[in-house]
Amino acid sequence: MSAGRRSPRPRPSERSLLEAVAAVLAERGYRTYVDPDGGDYFDLAVRRGEEVGLVEGKIGDASAVLGQALRRRAWADWVAVALGSPSAAARLVARTSGRRAAVVGVWAVEAGVARELRPAVAAPPPAPEDPFAGPRRRFRQALDDLDRGTLDPSIRWSGVPGAVRRSSAGRKFAEWRLDEPGNP
Secondary structure: OOOOOOOOOOOOOHHHHHHHHHHHHHHOOOEEEEOOOOOOOOOEEEEEOOEEEEEEEEOOOHHHHHHHHHHHOOOOOEEEEEEOOHHHHHHHHHHOOOOOOOOOEEEEEEOOEEEEEEOOOOOOOOOOOOOOHHHHHHHHHHHHHHHHOOOOOOOOOOOOOOOOOEOOOOOOHHHEOOOOOOOO
């Protein structure tokens, strides 16, 4: 290496981001499940009593991870994202103050240390017509089965039909209806 050139900073792995956030949440009394499905559909699930949260992690591409978190909201009481760049995490917080995205918690992880920049907002109490009640109940059941060691290995963690209503014939993220039940 020539003089004056800096060696690139080692990039953390997505798993190391999630493990750092899991450690903080475990200190807060949550049971943590990094990659509970073994297929990387859910990055980190946490549970404390009946409360369930999900954290999606990415080394880069904050917009993509925000979209993932919003889509996963149907399964959990709250969702958050973890980014490996504190500056990218801060930018995400600054540019996502709208009602739909502001409920997503944001974590920055640097050198193995996780810092919560914006706490996740819990979903409102379920309304009688809550379309997410079934998916949330099935997700809790899957975590219960995982804890007992009785989880059916053929379960499709991503296959929660009807979890999110689409506003059209369903194309990409822009077509997801993200409003919580009972909220105008």
